[in-house]
Amino acid sequence: MKIAVCVKYVPDAAADRSFSADHTTDRVGSIGILSELDEYAVEEALKIREAGDAEVIVLTMGPDGAETALKKALQMGADRAVHVSDPGLHGADAPATSLVLANAISRLEVDLVLCGMASTDAIMGVVPAMIAERLGLPQVTLAAELTVDGGAVRIRRDGEDAVEEIEASLPAVVSVTDQINEPRYPSFKGIMAAKKKTVETWSLSDLDVVPDQVGLGAAWSAVTEVTRRPPRSKGTVVTDDGTGAAQLADFLAANRFV
Amino acid sequence: MAEILVLVDHLDGAVRKFTTEMLTLARRAGEPSAVFVGSGYDAAAETLAQFGAAKVYVADAPDLSEYLVTPKVELLASLIARTQPAAVLVPSTLEAKEIAARLAIRTGSGLITDAIDVSAELGTQQSAFAGSYVVDAKVTTGTPIIAVKANAVTPETAPSTPAVEAVAVDLPDSAKQARVVSRSPRKQTGRPDLSEASVVVSGGRGVGGPEGFRVVEELADALGGAVGASRAAVDSGWYPHASQVGQTGKTVSPQLYVAAGISGAIQHRAGMQTSKTIIAINKDGEAPIFEMADFGVVGDLHQVLPALVAEINRRKG
């Protein structure tokens, strides 16, 4: 079986994140990492490979530094990596991203596409569904548990109102939540092995995409303004000396919550 | 006036407050048409009329519930083609965002998720980077598809007598590829829904165990609120995942958020940062949650919470 894992290179949430002058995410002034939520998808792919026989290919679309994200996935144990990189991609929105990834997935001819539930920077959580729509594949998203059996996938997910089990035949697009597993840390052996693995770089022309279809100018929505919110001002902090609850109750009453 | 499609969020006809908020926002920009999918329309009719739906499209067929997402995509896509609406509003839940995602690709339309405001001109506002930025945006291509967060606006009534039209949904084979094989409804707690509650009381690792959540629940009940939990508490198995607040749980924006025994990690803050008033109870005076609290008590939650519940009940008389 061939598995593609879509991963994203994002600014580290633990550092200060900001926007550039053109309102796109500032990727220069920040430390970039493999989106933590994609580690769960990489881990799940590795578990499938360990249980049977599979090739795990990590795929990303992103700026120059994005190999950092791919390297981490290779160190965890992925077999090979593909980086779609093109100057024409700057400012790509979710529909454009899904177009590029869908074309890359078609070219890879995989049986299973695994994604994280959302990126940790934009947190839209829409790209897996968009890829499924573009490829005409079943969409089995937000898996808290995944079984791949023969030609089918079955997941359990925590839906809004119910716990649901969903089934689809392969090929399919599956996204996983952070409930599904505990991603491994790269081992020393994994780090050494990753040095020998290749990262292929594909451009838009390799994927039959023209820059006019993607990039900031081609986006289907536009950011008109970004404003930094003033930090929440620190309020009153009291140390409980036995009257903490009463003081809290006074605060709640003064603000009409009681 | 321009028609705006509003996808109704409901459970067997019990319309969530969410929907009344979307109807209120839609009225700014045009005339809302509610799109009701599933059974129980009779129970929903009154609320939809009360909040100004000019039209209601009702799609109810037994096989629709066998599939996730796709029936609603097919229906909305056909309604877009037929009615040429000015916009489509859906709730910014995980499921509806996926409906919006497919619909965007299907119809070649721009999509904005997690909107916290929608203007008469269909401009939107979103929070970014764990609430530290506000982003103004606008869809520039196709039919604007906007996923709106709960508590974006105070719902306002505008009684109407909607024209009701039953619509059929044709499910092509491509929409039937993923099937729901079982569904176990979640136990109802009797408390308000976490995403739309005006008061949320959350417990974290500091609660210490499943029994510790009893006092968190008691405070929530005294304040008429919902109960939330940090991922540390959920991962420990102390409280259900459905109650998790944060980046990979629910985003809440209540009038009052109480964080008890929660340190205030960035992933937790991402889910509650836009709450109006924040209260923190933590025994560590250095915990980051105090940086954002309007009122904080440095102390043991096992002492402070029971005393607070008693004090509130005493004041209520």
Ligand SMILES: Cc1cc2nc3c(=O)[nH]c(=O)nc-3n(C[C@H](O)[C@H](O)[C@H](O)COP(=O)(O)OP(=O)(O)OC[C@H]3O[C@@H](n4cnc5c(N)ncnc54)[C@H](O)[C@@H]3O)c2cc1C
């Ligand atoms: C990809 C990813 C996604 C994540 N998503 C989420 C998410 O959606 N939601 C989320 O919450 N977290 C999320 N996290 C986890 C997050 O990083 C933190 O680990 C988590 O929020 C910590 O939970 P906590 O505050 O309850 O626990 P801790 O950080 O351990 O804090 C416990 C606090 O309780 C206090 N305390 C202990 N005993 C008492 C007492 N008796 N009385 C009062 N105070 C006491 C301590 O001083 C401490 O500050 C995510 C992490 C990752 C990597």
